[in-house]
Amino acid sequence: GNSVTQMEGPVTLSEEAFLTINCTYTATGYPSLFWYVQYPGEGLQLLLKATKADDKGSNKGFEATYRKETTSFHLEKGSVQVSDSAVYFCALTPNNTDKLIFGTGTRLQVFP
Amino acid sequence: DAGITQSPRYKITETGRQVTLMCHQTWSHSYMFWYRQDLGHGLRLIYYSAAADITDKGEVPDGYVVSRSKTENFPLTLESATRSQTSVYFCASTDPGNEQFFGPGTRLTVL
Numbered sequence: 001g002n003s004v005t006q007m008e009g010p011v012t013l014s015e016e017a018f019l020t021i022n023c024t025y026t027a028t029g030y031p032s033l034f035w036y037v038q039y040p041g042e043g044l045q046l047l048l049k050a051t052k053a054d055d056k057g058s059n060k061g062f063e064a065t066y067r068k069e070t071t072s073f074h075l076e077k078g079s080v081q082v083s084d085s086a087v088y089f090c091a092l093t094p095n096n097t098d099k100l101i102f103g104t105g106t107r108l109q110v111f112p
Numbered sequence: 113d114a115g116i117t118q119s120p121r122y123k124i125t126e127t128g129r130q131v132t133l134m135c136h137q138t139w140s141h142s143y144m145f146w147y148r149q150d151l152g153h154g155l156r157l158i159y160y161s162a163a164a165d166i167t168d169k170g171e172v173p174d175g176y177v178v179s180r181s182k183t184e185n186f187p188l189t190l191e192s193a194t195r196s197q198t199s200v201y202f203c204a205s206t207d208p209g210n211e212q213f214f215g216p217g218t219r220l221t222v223l
Contacts, residue, residue, distance in 0.1 A: 004154075043202055043214035044155070089154060098143055098208055099170065102154035 002027045006090045006103035013080055013110050021075040021088055021106045029095030033066050033073040036089040044089065080110045118203050118215040125193050126223050133188045133218050135203030143206045144186040146178065148199040155202065161186055193222045
């Protein structure tokens with residue numbers, strides 16, 4: 001079946017540190033891959049996405065590359081800010097559907 | 113207001129009662145979804161709808177009922193609430209192949 005596995009949190013970093021949140025997936029066919037962000041007390045917002053192998057999604061300094069050979073879509077940011085503190089969800093939509101399948105989420109805490 | 117809204121934002125109820133959570137979107141998106149968010153599980157799909165009068169089960173549909181008589185509304189009903197349905201519920205909408213937009217969530221507590 002289709003599933004997403006992401007690293008457990010919380011991830012605690014100092015401001016300006018480098019961020020990596022690992023995400024791997026299992027899926028048949030060619031899924032689309034997403035990172036969503038949830039700020040405290042809010043709903044989810046799309047952060048970035050990639051729809052085919054080797055695509056790189058990027059937004060607000062965050063990047064993730066669709067790696068089919070390793071079935072991964074790791075989220076990275078070169079220099080985090082306190083305002084990046086949130087829960088980050090990796091997700092996929094299986095081939096030809098719009099049904100999102102989420103990982104369990106990773107809480108990021110950034111301290112000044 | 114444009115966008116996707118949910119009501120109520122917070123609800124406390126008792127075991128066995130019927131509860132309806134409302135979702136309304138102003139974009140005329142064809143697809144609408146209900147998810148529940150629980151620690152250790154992320155978000156899981158309860159039901160979805162591809163258009164008015166078309167609904168289908170997601171990953172965790174047991175104990176829930178949905179309807180979609182109008183494109184813009186997608187209510188979720190717990191016919192007889194149980195403690196295991198204590199959760200945060202999110203509604204989302206989209207057109208096929210596009211970004212899903214999420215509502216602000218409803219925090220439901222079943223005592």
